[in-house]
Amino acid sequence: MSFAMAVRLALKGIVANKMRTFLTMLGIIIGVSAVIILVSVGRGTTASVTENIQSMGTNLVTVMITGRGINNSLTYEEAMSMSEKTGVSGVAPVASGSITAKYGTKTMEDVSLEGVNGDYAQVRNQGVQSGRFILPLDVEYRQKVAVLGIDVVNEIFGSVNPIGETVQIDGIDYRVIGVLESKGSSMQGSSDEKVIIPITTAQRMLKSEGVRNIYVAAESPEVVTLVVAEIEQYLLKKFDQDEDAYRVFNQTEMLDTVNEVSQSMTLMLGGIAGISLLVGGIGIMNIMLVTVTERTREIGIRKAIGAKRKDILRQFLLESATISGVGGIIGVLFGLGVNKLLTKLAGINTQSTLAILVIAFSFSLVVGIFFGLYPANKASKLKPVDALRFE
Template sequence: MNPIELVSMALRTIASSPMRTLLTMLGVIIGVSSVITLVSIGQGTSAQIEKQYESLGTNLLVVNVLGNGRATQLDYNDLMQLEQLPEINSIAPTMVKSGSNIKYDRRQEKYTVVGTNDRYLPLMKGELSAGRFVIDADMEFRNPVAIFGSTVAKDYFGSLDPIGEDINIDGIVFTIVGVLKEKGSSISGVSLDNSVFVPLETARRAFKLGNIRTTYLEAPTKDQLSMTQSTITQYLTYKFKSSSGFQIMNQDELMKARVEAASTLTNQLIAVACISLLVGGIGIMNIMLVTVSERTREIGIRKSIGAKRRNILMQFLIEATVISGLGGIIGLLLGSGLSLAWPMINPKQPTQLSLEVGLYAFLFSVGVGMIFGLYPANKASKLRPIDALRSD
């Protein structure tokens, strides 16, 4: 018999017991659909991370101070002097206070307060919706002014204009002078939408924050980024008398680290999903063994009229492969549907379908059917005609 006839025979046999076939394919369906969905979510996450980093530009450096005490203390004025160097375009030191109590009228919520200077907003590619950001005069006179992120402003004032209103942050009264446009998710560690921004020196004095822990630096161009990183590394090593008191990361390193972490998690989930495929393969082997037992007389008749061992082997092997292949196709369609529907369920989590991964998942499911169908097919091919015909 040619392969087309064998496939046709396998489809007729499968159609005769649709419910049993569906239950047999269930493990393969779940496995393939899980792989497709998880990979699409993982690739969507990686694409989202890359987009977020691109929105900040590719010429940004982040300096984190690791040590404590005077030996690793950064002075604001000394840092700003570095802007005179040609390889440094802009510097924005920050001091962050998480979980600050922000009170207006009878409403009180907790938000992150960021102390920084006027360079921070352009570095983070943020924009003003109303009012202004921190200016030099605020830094010099330690003015108690605040700029609200879009989400914070909406939570407290809705559609009303908050400019000029007084708010209480951890017992200190600040005047709102600006509101930011919605930016969306951020990879800088601080969300522009969910934060309140105040002058750095005001934050240091009002909230007793201590030393500058994080500083953002911008190189004039991406090509000068390595030179900028080398310069700031030399400066901090000389200032701290050590290279272990700080950490410097550029955009490419941060993006690669985040993408690699997302890929690692996705690969681990895919490995778990592949277990379903193996379980499905065991189910196929089990049902094929039952099928061989039920069709022993048929096997005997076919052998007695001239069917060879390889014909019987191929018949049952193709039947197992067709079952797993159909399960793979159903899983592929289900996984693609789930991937397309997922952003509707969770708008913050994009997905990105991959035709290549779908093809590999389908071929893997077919391979599982062939491998796990080999033993039952081999067992059927070894039956002796006389023993098979004696079977009830």
């Protein structure tokens, strides 16, 4: 029997039981689409986080002070002394908290507050879309001025131009001097839902003179390692050789860590989704065994008129492969459709590659052939006399 004839017979057997075939395919469809969706979401999330980290600059060094007991922070002056280290181009200590912003009758609660100095814009690569940023004079004279994130502006100002207006921050009047450029969300939270004021003003508001977060900009990516070493040496001396009192890391290290975690999560999600493909394969085996039983007399007749064992084996393997193959194609299309909906409606970044699609489809095909092998082999081994006598 030719291959083309075997394909036609396989398709005829599938079409004869449309509903049963579709339900059998369903496990494969769900499995393939789940693999594509979960892996694509994982890759998209990794890409988004990577882009956010890279947007901060590859020469950024982050210092976090944990300390011990009452010695758990640096003063503003101690933090700024890091600017004297070799290779440092800017230092931006940050005092942070949560506040309520109000303008007129509009109120926005749980807004992120950051007290910064004039170097913050350069160190964190943060620009303003209108107005100006915090200046050294604002810090020196503890000015009550504020730069707002675009989400805060939209929430409490609406269509009103906020520049020059007075906004209440925890009941205290501040003059709005600028609006931040939109940068979206990152691991540190939303950059568009925050208020920035001079660090000296923030310390007074938060009743804390200490600084725990410091951003340091190296002159170039090449000297980042040197800058990290100098800062660690300074902090080690400051905290009496206690290495657990602080953490210093750069963007490259953070990027490597994020990529490692994301890759592990993507593999785990893909593996979990792959389990449903195996379940779909078991469903194929079950249906093919039922099909062999139903068509025992047909198999006996075909063998009696000259069909060989390999012809029967090929036919049932082709039926199994066709079910899984068609299910795989539908699963690929469904997965791509869901990815587009997630991106368009939920704003979730998804990244589907040809490699993911090919791997998911190929795996579905392999699953179908593997789980169809036993029923096909069973069918091919039937003796014509026994098959013809089967009721």
